[in-house]
Amino acid sequence: MQEQLLQIPFYSDWKFWSFAVALTALVLSQLPPLHILFRRVKLDAEVYSQIYITHKLGNPNAQLHLIFSNTGGGELRVRNIELKFSKSDGDEFTLPAKNYLQLPSDKETVLFTSFKLKPGEEWAHIVNFLNFFSRKEDKEYRQMESNLRQDILAKLGSSADKNEIVSAEDDNVTPLIEFFQKKFKWGHGEYNITLQVQTEPPNAIQDKHFRITLFESDSNELDGYKNDYKYGLGVSLNSDKHTGLLISLSEA
Numbered sequence: 001m002q003e004q005l006l007q008i009p010f011y012s013d014w015k016f017w018s019f020a021v022a023l024t025a026l027v028l029s030q031l032p033p034l035h036i037l038f039r040r041v042k043l044d045a046e047v048y049s050q051i052y053i054t055h056k057l058g059n060p061n062a063q064l065h066l067i068f069s070n071t072g073g074g075e076l077r078v079r080n081i082e083l084k085f086s087k088s089d090g091d092e093f094t095l096p097a098k099n100y101l102q103l104p105s106d107k108e109t110v111l112f113t114s115f116k117l118k119p120g121e122e123w124a125h126i127v128n129f130l131n132f133f134s135r136k137e138d139k140e141y142r143q144m145e146s147n148l149r150q151d152i153l154a155k156l157g158s159s160a161d162k163n164e165i166v167s168a169e170d171d172n173v174t175p176l177i178e179f180f181q182k183k184f185k186w187g188h189g190e191y192n193i194t195l196q197v198q199t200e201p202p203n204a205i206q207d208k209h210f211r212i213t214l215f216e217s218d219s220n221e222l223d224g225y226k227n228d229y230k231y232g233l234g235v236s237l238n239s240d241k242h243t244g245l246l247i248s249l250s251e252a
Helices: 002-006 014-029 135-156 170-183 216-231
Strands: 043-047 050-056 059-070 076-087 092-101 115-117 122-130 189-200 208-214 245-248
Touching (some): 043 189, 059 092, 059 115, 076 122, 115 122, 135 170, 208 245, 216 245
Antiparallel strands (some): 043 059, 076 115, 076 189, 092 122
C-alpha cells in the first residue's frame, strides 16, 4: 500500500514534459512554417524581356530565359512547357521545350525532362523551344543535304582552298528552297505568345501571355537565309551570318 502511494504518474513528472517539449520542438523545426504548409500549390514564372528566334530550313525555333519559383505550400512537378504563337493573320503554331542550357556559358544543351520543385525552390535556365522534323521530313532533309554536299565537294574537286565558296546546281538547291517555304513561320506582323506549363498537381500556374512584333526588315533577314543554301550555308555548314534575332517581349 505504501509503495502504491509513492508511485508518481508519468504526466506529473517534469522530466517527461521536458523531453516531450524538446521532441516537439525538434519535429517542428524540420517542417516548413504553418503559414507555408497551408498555402495552395503555386508556381510563379518570370520571363526575360527578350526572346530569341531563328529557324532551321524554315522550321521555327525560339529561345527564352525562364525562372520558375515554387511559392506554394507543397512540392510540385513541372511536366511540360510550351510556347503557343498566334499571328495577327490567324496562323498558329506551338513550340515545345526540348532542351536547355544548364549555365548561360554552356555550348551543349541538356534534354528537357520533367522536374520537381519543393516549396521555396527555383529553376532558372535558358530554354530552347522547337519542333523537330518528322521522320519523313528528316529523311527528306538528309537526302537533300547529302545531294547538296556532294555537289559542292565535286565542284571543289582537288582545290587546295577548302574555304572556297562554290554554288550548287539548281536541281539540288530548289528542293531546299521549297522545303523552307513550307516550314517558314516568321512573317512580319504581330504575334501573341502564350506560355503554357503543365504541372502536377494541375493548375499550379496560369497561362502567361506576351506579345512581339516582327517588322518587315526582321522577317526579310530571316527569310534571306535561304539565299545561302546554294553554298551549303545553313544546310551542311554553319554560318556566322545566320545569327537569329533578339526581339523585345512585352506582356499582353
